[in-house]
Amino acid sequence: MGPDRYAASRHWSTVGRSAVGLVVALLFGPLLLLDFVWAQSTVTTASPTNQPLTITAERIDHLQEQEVYEADGSVVVTQGSLRLTADHVTINSLPGTLVATGHVHFHDPNSDLKSERLELNVNTEAGVVTNGSMYVRPSNSFFTGRSIRRLSEDHYRIKEGTFTNCDAKDGEKPAWRFTFEDLDVNTGESIGMKRAWLCMRDTPIIPVPTLTYPLSNRHSGFLIPTPGYDNRFGLHYQQGYFWAINPSQDLTIAPSYYNNLGYGSDFTYRYYLDRRSSGQWFASFLQQTKLPNVSGVDQSSSDERRLRGLISGQHVQQVTDTLLVRGQASFVSDRQYLQQLSNSGAQRASPSGESTLLATQRLPYGSAYFLGQYLQPLNSGGPDTFQRLPEVGYVLPNTSPFGLPFLVNLDTNFVNFYREQGFAVNRMDFMPGITTDVIDIGHVVGLMPHFKFKEVYYTRGIQEASPLHRETFWAAMDASSKLSRRYTGAEGGSFLHTIEPSVMYEYVPGSDQSKIAQIDQIDDIPKKNLLTYSLRTKLLEQQINGQSFNWLDLTVAQSYHVGGVQTRAREFTPGVLPFIGSLTQPLQPATVEVQGRKMSDVWLRAVIGNTAPEFFRPPGQTEALGKNIMAGQILPPTNSYLTVDAFVDPYRGTLSQWNTDLRIQQSNYWYFEVGQRFSHDGNRVRRGDIWNPVSFNEVYAPTKEIQFATIGGGFRTPWGWTIGAKGYYDVKNGRSPEYDVVALYQNPCKCWSLGLYYLQFPDRQSYSFMLSMTGIGWTENFGTIVARTILGPLLIGDRGLPWAAPGGPYGRVTNPLPVQSMPMGRY
Numbered sequence: 001m002g003p004d005r006y007a008a009s010r011h012w013s014t015v016g017r018s019a020v021g022l023v024v025a026l027l028f029g030p031l032l033l034l035d036f037v038w039a040q041s042t043v044t045t046a047s048p049t050n051q052p053l054t055i056t057a058e059r060i061d062h063l064q065e066q067e068v069y070e071a072d073g074s075v076v077v078t079q080g081s082l083r084l085t086a087d088h089v090t091i092n093s094l095p096g097t098l099v100a101t102g103h104v105h106f107h108d109p110n111s112d113l114k115s116e117r118l119e120l121n122v123n124t125e126a127g128v129v130t131n132g133s134m135y136v137r138p139s140n141s142f143f144t145g146r147s148i149r150r151l152s153e154d155h156y157r158i159k160e161g162t163f164t165n166c167d168a169k170d171g172e173k174p175a176w177r178f179t180f181e182d183l184d185v186n187t188g189e190s191i192g193m194k195r196a197w198l199c200m201r202d203t204p205i206i207p208v209p210t211l212t213y214p215l216s217n218r219h220s221g222f223l224i225p226t227p228g229y230d231n232r233f234g235l236h237y238q239q240g241y242f243w244a245i246n247p248s249q250d251l252t253i254a255p256s257y258y259n260n261l262g263y264g265s266d267f268t269y270r271y272y273l274d275r276r277s278s279g280q281w282f283a284s285f286l287q288q289t290k291l292p293n294v295s296g297v298d299q300s301s302s303d304e305r306r307l308r309g310l311i312s313g314q315h316v317q318q319v320t321d322t323l324l325v326r327g328q329a330s331f332v333s334d335r336q337y338l339q340q341l342s343n344s345g346a347q348r349a350s351p352s353g354e355s356t357l358l359a360t361q362r363l364p365y366g367s368a369y370f371l372g373q374y375l376q377p378l379n380s381g382g383p384d385t386f387q388r389l390p391e392v393g394y395v396l397p398n399t400s401p402f403g404l405p406f407l408v409n410l411d412t413n414f415v416n417f418y419r420e421q422g423f424a425v426n427r428m429d430f431m432p433g434i435t436t437d438v439i440d441i442g443h444v445v446g447l448m449p450h451f452k453f454k455e456v457y458y459t460r461g462i463q464e465a466s467p468l469h470r471e472t473f474w475a476a477m478d479a480s481s482k483l484s485r486r487y488t489g490a491e492g493g494s495f496l497h498t499i500e501p502s503v504m505y506e507y508v509p510g511s512d513q514s515k516i517a518q519i520d521q522i523d524d525i526p527k528k529n530l531l532t533y534s535l536r537t538k539l540l541e542q543q544i545n546g547q548s549f550n551w552l553d554l555t556v557a558q559s560y561h562v563g564g565v566q567t568r569a570r571e572f573t574p575g576v577l578p579f580i581g582s583l584t585q586p587l588q589p590a591t592v593e594v595q596g597r598k599m600s601d602v603w604l605r606a607v608i609g610n611t612a613p614e615f616f617r618p619p620g621q622t623e624a625l626g627k628n629i630m631a632g633q634i635l636p637p638t639n640s641y642l643t644v645d646a647f648v649d650p651y652r653g654t655l656s657q658w659n660t661d662l663r664i665q666q667s668n669y670w671y672f673e674v675g676q677r678f679s680h681d682g683n684r685v686r687r688g689d690i691w692n693p694v695s696f697n698e699v700y701a702p703t704k705e706i707q708f709a710t711i712g713g714g715f716r717t718p719w720g721w722t723i724g725a726k727g728y729y730d731v732k733n734g735r736s737p738e739y740d741v742v743a744l745y746q747n748p749c750k751c752w753s754l755g756l757y758y759l760q761f762p763d764r765q766s767y768s769f770m771l772s773m774t775g776i777g778w779t780e781n782f783g784t785i786v787a788r789t790i791l792g793p794l795l796i797g798d799r800g801l802p803w804a805a806p807g808g809p810y811g812r813v814t815n816p817l818p819v820q821s822m823p824m825g826r827y
Contacts (some may be wrong), residue, residue: 015798039179052638054078057089074101086118099120104132111136115148126150140165140219140751140774142174145183163191165774167749171287173202175747176773178211190221194614212763223254226781232293234260236768248272252370262289264309281313292340300575308333308341312353322362329355335378343759343766343782345728346740352382363471366396366410382584391415398435409433417519422585426459429522443755444460450476452691457521461515462580462587468515472525474691476506492544495551500536505562506692517587521690529563532695550641553607559601559696569683571701592701594683600696601647601685603657609641609663640664647685656680668794670715679706707731716795721745724790737762742787750774750800770802778802 058073069091077084087102098120106113129148135141137788145161164177180196196208210223211472223240230236240254253269264286272278291297291304314328330353332338338347353376361368373388375381393413412430433452439444452474461468480502487495487511510527517522533555541549571590581587640663647657658678665671683699709731714724727739744755755770759782770787772778788803795801 002060041153042613054091081109095121104129109137124539140167140179142166143183145747148726158183158185159729162195164751165776166747166751174753175749176200178208179204223252223586224771224776224779226779228766228781228783230258230764230766232260232764233258238266240266248274260290261292262287262313269313276318278317279313279315279316281311283309283311285309286341293764294340296336297340308337309776310337320597323359325357325359327357331376332354332378335376338378343761344785350378352376352385365399366394368392368394375583380584382582384422385419386419386583386585389418406434406436409435417517419585422464423460426518427522428457429456430455445479445481448478448480450474450478459514462517464515469756470511470513470516472509472511474506474508474528476504476691478502494542496538496540496542498536498538500539501534503531503533504692504695506530506532506695514588517581518589519559525565525690526698527563528689528697529561530695530697531562532557532559532692534694547611550607550610555603555605556695557603557696560600561596561598561697565598566594566698566741567596568592569594569699570699573701573703594699594701596699597651598648600699601649603643603685603687603696604646604648606644607641608643610639611641612639649680654680656682656685665793668716668796670713672713673711675710677706679703681705688814705732711791714791716794719759720747722791722794724787724794726790735762736760740781740786740790740792744787744791744795746798746800753802754799755783755787755802757787759783759786772800772802774800775804 001031007061015792021244055071055077057071057075057093059071061070061072062068063070070188071089071091073082073087075086075089077089084100084104084106084619086100086104088100090099091097098118100118101116104113104115104118106118112135113132115129117130118127118132119129120127129145131146132148133142133144134148136143141163142165143161143163145158147159148161148636149157149159151157158180160181161183162177162179163183164174166174166176166742177199178193178196179199180193182194183196184192190212192210192212193208194210197204198206198208214522220243223242225634226238226240228236228238236256236258238254238256242752243251243253245251249269249271251270253265254267255263255265257263264284267283268280269282270280286308288304288306288308291299291301295298309330310330312328312330314326317325317327319325332353338344338350342348355371355374355376359370367734369392371391371393373391375385375387377383377385391413394410396408396410398407398409412428414429415427417427418422418424431454433450435448435450438446438448454472454474454753455469456471457469458469459467476801478809480500482498484496484498487497489495499800505529506712508525508528511525513524513716516523534555536553536555538553539551541551543549568591571592574588575583577583578586579588642663643661645657645659646655648654649656656679659676661673663671663673681704684700684701684703685696686700688695689697707730709729711729712724712726714722716722721743722745723743725739725741727736729736739760740757742755742757744753746753751774753770753772755772756767757770758767759765765814766782768781768783770779770781770784784803
């Protein structure tokens with residue numbers, strides 16, 4: 001029998017087994033192609049995927065004896081979301097092969113394939129593409145090759161082709177791509193190239209004899225090297241290796257070299273054993289061969305060759321549903337390590353390194369805790385510094401016993417204060433309290449009485465080894481109210497105005513503290529006969545789209561001494577010897593005479609705008625990424641605001657302190673922020689104590705005037721550059737301890753970026769670059785932290801950044817744990 005010929009469009013459906021098509025995220029997508037049933041009209045039969053296969057063409061021929069189907073002219077094969085188009089398709093049912101020729105285009109939700117010829121064996125699930133190209137959406141990867149061969153389910157080989165992650169439009173040259181003779185792809189694992197070149201605008205730049213890199217962030221391999229330069233430490237080079245030990249653990253080893261300092265290595269170990277146990281530990285070692293050329297280092301010293309380093313990290317363990325253990329550590333080899341080598345101002349000024357172990361056990365009533373704390377002296381302290389080794393305590397929040405009309409609470413702890421030099425002391429603190437629920441008076445004013453009794457026992461005093469104790473109490477009455485009114489706008493929005501006045505009277509009798517070692521606030525409880533008032537008013541706009549804007553949040557507070565006024569104040573001037581103890585561990589701090597006053601300074605705090613970031617996505621945009629299509633951009637936080645925190649001297653009518661922070665941001669175009677700190681010479685207000693966080697019972701000793709300012713910002717340019725800077729300026733002394741300048745270039749499709757930074761410290765300058773290739777990786781150094789901090793507000797949601805960018809396509813999750821590092825090292 002001759003072939004059956006039909007010139008009209010025909011529809012075919014499949015029965016029987018399914019096969020795998022050519023590309024689904026670098027896999028061949030499934031096509032149901034065997035055991036065809038022909039009919040004059042569409043025939044739909046059951047299949048393993050319950051999805052019919054439909055073929056349309058200008059002409060379909062069926063060679064019945066050979067079981068061969070020939071579709072010719074504008075052939076379209078569809079199955080669910082899969083679509084194959086070609087000029088001609090031949091289906092041989094007996095051997096189970098499909099051959100498509102002429103303008104072949106295969107499309108599924110994750111990928112696109114274009115070629116001149118496609119061959120597929122549905123029995124072995126192997127296939128060959130000739131002169132084809134593949135685009136994979138999840139990784140934004142684009143491959144071309146003379147031959148693309150599928151060897152197994154996850155293994156592919158491409159000959160004489162190219163690879164890039166750039167979003168170049170059809171016909172345009174990508175900003176970068178690799179050309180290669182041989183490329184080996186293991187889906188979800190790695191890509192290996194041989195005899196390749198890295199090309200910029202198709203101009204060969206760097207030869208790559210062989211290169212293997214992971215397709216996921218958790219694959220072992222070498223990281224992009226990090227070069228840098230510091231005018232005091234010289235040239236710097238660091239090469240990291242990432243070892244994915246298993247799915248829940250990894251280790252990064254990063255040897256480094258400074259030609260004017262020495263050599264060493266960083267080690268970062270991370271683990272997530274289960275949802276109850278995780279942590280990260282960082283170690284950095286430096287074999288110093290030359291003395292650091294920084295201020296405070298005697299260049300004639302003979303100890304230039306020595307091993308230095310630090311260890312830091314944390315561990316979190318949820319032992320049971322009610323028992324949580326947290327541990328963190330920070331140790332350095334010598335107390336000058338961070339001050340001399342760190343590029344972080346916070347680390348350089350840190351008074352001590354703190355290591356703690358905290359276990360918290362929730363109980364049916366209250367909670368118990370165990371705390372071990374060790375302070376390693378850096379800029380302050382010494383071998384006579386008291387350490388909490390250990391502290392145990394129990395806290396019972398307000399509880400109504402047996403349904404009685406009052407609330408009881410308890411805060412008690414035991415501490416063993418240990419130190420290497422000097423005496424140790426144990427302290428037992430027992431503080432029960434009683435209060436009531438709010439007592440309403442006419443539903444306008446609420447009263448809350450408070451009473452706490454405090455008993456503290458010490459195993460010894462300052463000069464005598466005999467035990468001693470001290471008793472005191474706190475009695476208070478708090479009267480508060482809250483008034484609110486809502487104003488509805490014409491367009492559906494509304495304004496909510498609230499006023500919250502309160503007045504609190506507190507009384508604490510005087511007690512003898514002259515024989516007690518004053519280690520913390522529990523040991524230093526001054527007498528108190530104080531009346532404090534506060535007034536808070538807020539004006540909040542609630543918009544119809546669900547967003548809100550804070551127009552004003554103003555707090556005013558002041559205290560009045562009902563009894564006697566303060567006559568002496570603590571002296572915190574550096575170098576002043578305490579009455580008893582040492583500079584590194586005062587036992588009774590130095591004090592000076594002050595002229596006390598009945599009225600404290602008036603505290604004012606005003607906030608205009610939203611200080612909490614609000615991220616949003618423009619309406620109508622989606623998360624999907626596609627070639628030549630930009631993703632829905634997550635715009636930066638719209639948190640423009642002004643905060644003012646000030647103290648007004650009611651006797652002189654002047655400001656004793658004045659602190660402001662102003663931030664303005666226009667979407668992802670630009671932002672500007674300025675901060676200012678001013679303190680007039682004279683007494684310093686002490687805000688709050690263990691009884692009441694908003695009260696002003698004492699002042700500290702007079703200090704000199706302080707004027708300090710910070711200014712920073714960033715902006716995008718039309719040429720792909722985003723530029724930012726931040727500076728710190730000591731107005732009083734006329735010097736700048738630090739200023740940073742950063743810039744980042746992103747090419748139009750954001751498939752690569754180049755970052756530059758310059759850091760000016762009091763004793764040195766540091767500058768280098770950062771490089772990122774989207775989907776490949778990026779360099780990382782200390783400048784990365786600075787650049788991310790300054791430019792991050794404008795680049796939220798962008799891809800191709802030289803740092804981890806959560807929320808941005810192809811970004812890794814930013815590690816929430818900051819760890820200390822060698823200079824120029826990673827956090």
